[in-house]
Each structure stands twice: as C-alpha cells, then as structure tokens.
Amino acid sequence: MKLSIILxxxxxxxAWAEDSKQPRTLGNTAVLHLYYYxxxxxxxxxxxxxxxxxxxxxxxxxxxxxxxxxxxASEGDLVSAAxxxxxxPEAITKPKQSRPGESTQx
Numbered sequence: 001m002k003l004s005i006i007l008x009x010x011x012x013x014x015a016w017a018e019d020s021k022q023p024r025t026l027g028n029t030a031v032l033h034l035y036y037y038x039x040x041x042x043x044x045x046x047x048x049x050x051x052x053x054x055x056x057x058x059x060x061x062x063x064x065x066x067x068x069x070x071x072x073a074s075e076g077d078l079v080s081a082a083x084x085x086x087x088x089p090e091a092i093t094k095p096k097q098s099r100p101g102e103s104t105q106x
Contacts, residue, residue: 030058031084034069036077045077058083 028051036046048069052058062081069079 004057004096019050029086030051030055030085032058032061033082035080035082035086036069036073039076039078045074052083055083055085 030052032050032052034048034050035044036048037044050061050065052061062083065081066079069081071081
C-alpha cells in the first residue's frame, strides 16, 4: 500500500523531468542539421541540430558549419548539412474567426 502511494507521488515528477528536456523554439524559424555518416554504408552515425532565427542565416551558416564539423568527424566519416524551415501552417498562425451567428448549437 505504501509503495503504491510512493509510486503515485513520483509519477508527476517523471513527467515534469521529461518536459524540461524539450528545447525552446520560440522565435526560431529554421534548423540546421549536421549529419555525420559512414561513406560505404551511408549509415548516419550522429546528427547535430542548431536553431536559427530565419532560413537565410541558416543557409549562410552551412559552409562554416561544415568546416567546423569535418574536423570533429570520426576517421572516415563524411559530413553533410541541411536547413529545414519550421514555419507553422497558416491555419495555426491565422485561424479563421467564427462569427456568433454561424455557430451551431448542440
């Protein structure tokens, strides 16, 4: 009985600990992914990600990021990079306003 009470008390702590690991992406609209991979098998060995405020600055950072990353790549590994936009869909950023006369009643 006591064990179940302790487990129930610890359950919210586990959920809270996982939430703190999520990165904050407020205001960032692009991500630069660096892929380290083995050239023979094309197996991705490591992925590193960096947030940027806009896609233009992300694309401008690719050559310098590749220069830095190739130094730290394992022997024989190759490195590639890609920018990915994080622009949310327009339906989320500009939702349609419903008028009170158009709503349905249950």
